[in-house]
Amino acid sequence: MPHPLLQPLVWPVEVAVRLVQATVRAPSRTMASRRRAKALEAQASFRRRNIGYVFQQYNLLGDLTVLENVMLAQEIAGARDRAHAMDMISRVGLEGLHDRFPSELSGGQQQRVAIARSLAKKAQLLLGDEPTGNLDSETTQQVMDVLLGICRKEQVTAVIVTHDESLTQHATRVLRLDPGTPPKRRARCRWNHRRQRQGGGEGRPRHRRGGGRHRAPAG
DSSP, X not given: OOOOOBOOEESOHHHHHHHHHTOOOOOTTSOOOHHHHHHHHHHHHHHHHHEEEEESSOOOXXXXXXXXXXXHHHHHHTOOOHHHHHHHHHHTTOTTOTTOOGGGSOHHHHHHHHHHHHHXXXXXXXXXXXXXXXXXXXXXXXXXXXXXXXXXXXXXXXXXXXXXXXXXXXXXXXXXXXXXXXXXXXXXXXXXXXXXXTTOSOOSOOOOOSSOOOOOOOO
């Protein structure tokens, strides 16, 4: 199986994340039809089960312990699994701290809780919205090592939106999106190179020809 892709993007952060997670805004003046309501619920259900989120703000509930914060994501997804939650807490380096409250943790530890929470429901895709924006350089390195290490082992695709150029060293693919210009590829996925060396087929992604390219919105 291919290694997961990490795609740091230099782009308006909320716009990029919304595009990936397929957030739909319905006009307040329009009553959604029953069919559309079912489609929106299907999208929401898919996000709850299959997509994990790591935000710049940790978004932990202060009245819940580390374990309860991690298991909350499982409960929302309908897959409560205490043993797996404890395993994720241990793997992010917080073993023995499962009964602590967020106020008793450092910033780096709180972000590790957020990582454990995002992966505890066995998500297939992880979206990171400036996940290291509030951390110093040393803690950033530690958090990224933990995050990507788990993603690679669990075969989770990670898409990271960031303005921090130093994070691109962790990526297997980097896309830069500047306002008003088409996206520029800086590196191809290492898996594609490996496939070419092994004779496993065409490694270069296909590009659509013609005038159908989209321009990134001005940010």
